[in-house]
Amino acid sequence: MTPAIADPVGHHPVQRVPLVDLLDRVLGKGVVVSGDLSICIADVELVRLSLRLLLSSIRADVPGVFSGPAAQPVLEPAAAPARLPEGSR
């Protein structure tokens, strides 16, 4: 059901990375330095931009939290018990 979650580090296909989570990180995180030409979009505007992008691609890229393609790294609560090793608490 959710092979990506069980994959070793780095083996989930890059194209399948959920867009929202990707934007949260590449636009909202990462090292910020003032380069010679760094992007000068205010945070507020970035959010607006991202939302517009999302709205334009929700159907194509983000089918919903629990109904994504198999490779979407989503852990469904019901799917979890199978992977439970002994004695971890």
Add this chain to the structure above:
Amino acid sequence: MTGEPALWVYAVTPTGSALPSGCGVDGEALRRVAHAGLAAVVSAAGWAGRPGVLEQELRDPKRLETVARAHHEVVEACFRSGPTVPFRLGTLYRSDEGVRDLLAQRREELATALTMVAGRVEWGVQAYAVTSHDPSTATDEPNDTAPPGTAYLLRRRSQRMARERAERSAWEAASQVDAALTAVAVAARSQSSVGAAWRRDTVGTQVLNMSYLVEEAAGDQFRTIVGQLARRYPGLALRVTGPWPAYSFVEFKGGGEG
């Protein structure tokens, strides 16, 4: 419309790491600019060389997505081969010289960040309140004898209260989830999400949105714990993404240079 020269910076790695084999934004070749043990992974980005062009282009949703995915792909490739400090999308320099200055001026912080993320990965965990789940809501109806209009209002009120109760307990459960995951993580950061607003309509109120920096080797343990938590708190829908390069754990104080 290529203008003045510009270099797109993706990430900083130790000079010992290999250059990723793929290409950068717009298929440009990747190369490294190194200084004092640090290597910045860069590509030419002439299209963004004139001030304002970058912002202009990224206003196009398709272009933004393409650029974001290309940027991430390089960061991810670096991350697969060694410690990686991801840079925010849209960091550009005019020349190798500028990049080297950056590496020199921020040497300490970059080296610290590399140490911090080495052998570790980021997991994103979100929780949503599952409001329809609460089974106690169904039993809340002592209004058989009330007049129809009143019964309706009472039922509505009882539904609303049940929803509020479910959300309240979801918030409490979320803080338990956070505590349990923080305990196995090296570090935790709250994650503000552009997606929280629209997910509320489709999934439920978001009650947790965190990133955890976890030892690479502890990935299975982390996922197991998430699974246990998901079963312990059925009122929460948990969503996990990762492993990510440590985007959320490399923020420098101050932001600017010097």
